[in-house]
Amino acid sequence: MATTEELQTLVLTTLDQNQVIEDSKNIKFDGKPIDQLAFLGALNSLKSKDMVDYSPIELEFWTLTEEGEQVAKDGSHEARVFAAVPSGEQGIPIAELQARLGEAAKIGQGKAFKNKWISKKGANLVRLVDSIVDQTQKDLLEIKNTSTHKDAKLLAELKKRKLTDKYKTTSYKVTKGPAFSLEIKHEATEITYEMLQSGEWKNATFKKYNFDAVGVPPSGGHLHPLMKVRQEFREIFFEMGFSEMPTNCFAESSFWNFDALFQPQQHPARDAHDTFFLKDPANTDRFPRDLMAKIKVTHENGGDTGSIGYNYKWKEEDAGKLILRTHTTAVSSYMLYQLAEKTKREGVFNPAKYFSIDRVFRNESVDATHLAEFHQIEGVIADKNLTLGDLIGFMDVFFKKMGMDKIRFKPTYNPYTEPSMEIFSYHEGLKQWVEIGNSGMFRPEMLLPLGLPPDVRVIAWGLGLERPTMVKYGISNIRDLLGHKVNIAMIKDYPVCRLDKKMGKELVGLSE
Ligand SMILES: N[C@@H](Cc1ccccc1)C(=O)O
Numbered sequence: 001m002a003t004t005e006e007l008q009t010l011v012l013t014t015l016d017q018n019q020v021i022e023d024s025k026n027i028k029f030d031g032k033p034i035d036q037l038a039f040l041g042a043l044n045s046l047k048s049k050d051m052v053d054y055s056p057i058e059l060e061f062w063t064l065t066e067e068g069e070q071v072a073k074d075g076s077h078e079a080r081v082f083a084a085v086p087s088g089e090q091g092i093p094i095a096e097l098q099a100r101l102g103e104a105a106k107i108g109q110g111k112a113f114k115n116k117w118i119s120k121k122g123a124n125l126v127r128l129v130d131s132i133v134d135q136t137q138k139d140l141l142e143i144k145n146t147s148t149h150k151d152a153k154l155l156a157e158l159k160k161r162k163l164t165d166k167y168k169t170t171s172y173k174v175t176k177g178p179a180f181s182l183e184i185k186h187e188a189t190e191i192t193y194e195m196l197q198s199g200e201w202k203n204a205t206f207k208k209y210n211f212d213a214v215g216v217p218p219s220g221g222h223l224h225p226l227m228k229v230r231q232e233f234r235e236i237f238f239e240m241g242f243s244e245m246p247t248n249c250f251a252e253s254s255f256w257n258f259d260a261l262f263q264p265q266q267h268p269a270r271d272a273h274d275t276f277f278l279k280d281p282a283n284t285d286r287f288p289r290d291l292m293a294k295i296k297v298t299h300e301n302g303g304d305t306g307s308i309g310y311n312y313k314w315k316e317e318d319a320g321k322l323i324l325r326t327h328t329t330a331v332s333s334y335m336l337y338q339l340a341e342k343t344k345r346e347g348v349f350n351p352a353k354y355f356s357i358d359r360v361f362r363n364e365s366v367d368a369t370h371l372a373e374f375h376q377i378e379g380v381i382a383d384k385n386l387t388l389g390d391l392i393g394f395m396d397v398f399f400k401k402m403g404m405d406k407i408r409f410k411p412t413y414n415p416y417t418e419p420s421m422e423i424f425s426y427h428e429g430l431k432q433w434v435e436i437g438n439s440g441m442f443r444p445e446m447l448l449p450l451g452l453p454p455d456v457r458v459i460a461w462g463l464g465l466e467r468p469t470m471v472k473y474g475i476s477n478i479r480d481l482l483g484h485k486v487n488i489a490m491i492k493d494y495p496v497c498r499l500d501k502k503m504g505k506e507l508v509g510l511s512e
Pocket of ligand 1: 326460462
């Protein structure tokens, strides 16, 4: 095969002699036709130097398939069938025709019947006409000779019958360009130190800038992996009819984070070892006074909830301490209070389904599996007559949507739920059950002070967002998810899409 340089020389000398190359298809190198793709490469490089101009010639042509060639030579199957049937009353037994023509007999018979060339007479085939015109053979011969046919429909039909094939070729018409010359000058792409020193730059020809070249697309505007996986979970919730809770404020009062959740004020989780307390401002009294009064008595002696409470002196100043929320359940308690208020205003209770996926904070030492700030996925359903069975059933559907079909529950304790259940999923890789979340039915000591009707039950659950994200991105150290550790390469090709089945199976561990 000719090299690019050889092809370039060929183009230039031909143009020098003939002014134009009408069709590169007719150009030969070493007596052989040239490869048009290689030719295009040579043309482009000459064109970039303005030495030539060219335009493509696109040609569509038809050829016969192997079977088409056969038919063009021996006639169509139907014509061969006709030829095999002798004239006269007698005809030919079908079995004999088959033996003589083989496969062609079967295919040709139907067409010959349709064309009314032959018919059946008992077990024999007889001629209906004296002579026939084998149009298919004629058509194929025409295609063979001219590479096309005026009847486009016929061409399509013959292609369907696998007798013809369509091909496309591209060749080029080439003319001289403004900088035509027989000699190809070397073009420098940059001025070098050596060129300056030797003075060579004075005579050098420089390659022109290509201002039409497409630049490298800037890579920016990618979501952090956590935000991408969050988007997938959000879609599951929306699909199931949930609305999103407003969780955009990280600072929260102990009141909504703990007290409203029937978490006693001396609970160890409220310690500075577990919770980040705000310094300035350190306190708030911006929570509803009448609700506060009810929560106070419920903690102290159960109030009118039927409980005996925790039997201690509840202090407003503890409830007023500002913290970074330790769980998004702080927002759930606030939302349920809003729901209760709305129910009172409107006089009717409407069931509600809420979710949130947002950041929470715990005063923990950071290691490979723990961060001091992480994200929780939280779901809450409020309706009349809900039972633990509903919670279990709902969990099954919810986790199935995430690709996890083996789910188990284990009783546990939360101050605000009873019964409470840890959620476990079977990990195929580890071959064991791993904890993925926590759940339960909110206690009457939490719901009644909020003002929800006594027959309203609330089921809720929470799980971590970091773990599924780590599994999905193959990250083994949770610290690699911290903002400054995430690089563009890691996230750029990662589409926002539904959680796949594999990941669901791998999803392990609540980030706690
Ligand atoms: N708030 C709990 C999760 C949870 C939510 C709702 C009900 C029960 C449990 C946690 O921090 O892990």
